[in-house]
Amino acid sequence: NAGVTQTPKFRVLKTGQxxxxxxxxxxxxxxxxxxxxxPGMGLRLIHYSVGEGTTAKGEVPDxxxxxxxxxxxxxxxxxxxxxxxxxVYFCASSRQGTANYGYTFGSGxxxxxx
Amino acid sequence: KNQVEQSPQSLIILEGKNCTLQCNYTVSPFSNLRWYxxxxxxxxxxxxxxTFSENTKSNGRYTATLDADTKQSSLHIxxxxxSDSASYICVVSAGxxxxxxxxxxxxxLLVSP
Numbered sequence: 001n002a003g004v005t006q007t008p009k010f011r012v013l014k015t016g017q018x019x020x021x022x023x024x025x026x027x028x029x030x031x032x033x034x035x036x037x038x039p040g041m042g043l044r045l046i047h048y049s050v051g052e053g054t055t056a057k058g059e060v061p062d063x064x065x066x067x068x069x070x071x072x073x074x075x076x077x078x079x080x081x082x083x084x085x086x087x088v089y090f091c092a093s094s095r096q097g098t099a100n101y102g103y104t105f106g107s108g109x110x111x112x113x114x
Numbered sequence: 115k116n117q118v119e120q121s122p123q124s125l126i127i128l129e130g131k132n133c134t135l136q137c138n139y140t141v142s143p144f145s146n147l148r149w150y151x152x153x154x155x156x157x158x159x160x161x162x163x164x165t166f167s168e169n170t171k172s173n174g175r176y177t178a179t180l181d182a183d184t185k186q187s188s189l190h191i192x193x194x195x196x197s198d199s200a201s202y203i204c205v206v207s208a209g210x211x212x213x214x215x216x217x218x219x220x221x222x223l224l225v226s227p
Contacts, residue, residue: 004157040219041219042118042203042216042217042218042219042220043158043203043215043217044217045214045215050212090157090158092157102148102160102163103158103160103215104160105157105158105159106157107155107156107157108155108156108157
């Protein structure tokens with residue numbers, strides 16, 4: 001089982017460039033999430049989705065957009081990258097977003113904006 | 115403000131020794147507490163999930179405790195192995211509907227041969 005797969009694993013962008021991070025899960029999970037992890041800080045939620053065709057803002061949504069056209073895929077877009085978006089991005093999925101359902105995380109995308 | 119604080123920030127122990135990591139939280143309304151292991155360059159992997167009514171849960175050599183009254187949790191690792199070298203993240207889930215996860219900054223553990 002692949003679980004949650006993120007592509008790419010590494011990327012360097014110039015300020016102002018755009019890119020899309022892809023997350024794919026094969027567990028038929030309803031909920032999907034995008035987090036960023038920065039040194040000295042806990043993971044912070046960027047956007048999430050409670051099902052195909054839905055998206056919602058998390059704690060730090062500014063500068064990012066998302067789409068969930070298919071249940072198994074959750075895309076994170078940066079329209080105009082800024083150095084403050086240098087981070088490690090993690091995608092996660094869960095069967096539901098309530099009660100005690102565990103989250104499965106991908107292995108991350110390390111993004112550097114120069 | 116919902117917060118999760120972990121101590122120590124980092125820890126070095128000898129292979130075979132035991133260790134205990136601490137987590138204090140101020141999260142309301144509390145739903146559950148999770149411990150994750152994150153290897154370098156990888157995503158977090160769940161070790162345990164505990165609800166309000168559970169005060170201990172084990173997963174192999176990992177044992178988590180929860181004191182909901184004092185809002186403290188600990189993760190005890192027994193007979194450490196080199197593969198235990200990782201960051202351990204305490205996560206508290208808040209809310210009664212869609213649950214918001216509040217992440218600690220982690221304890222970085224190095225097991226030395």
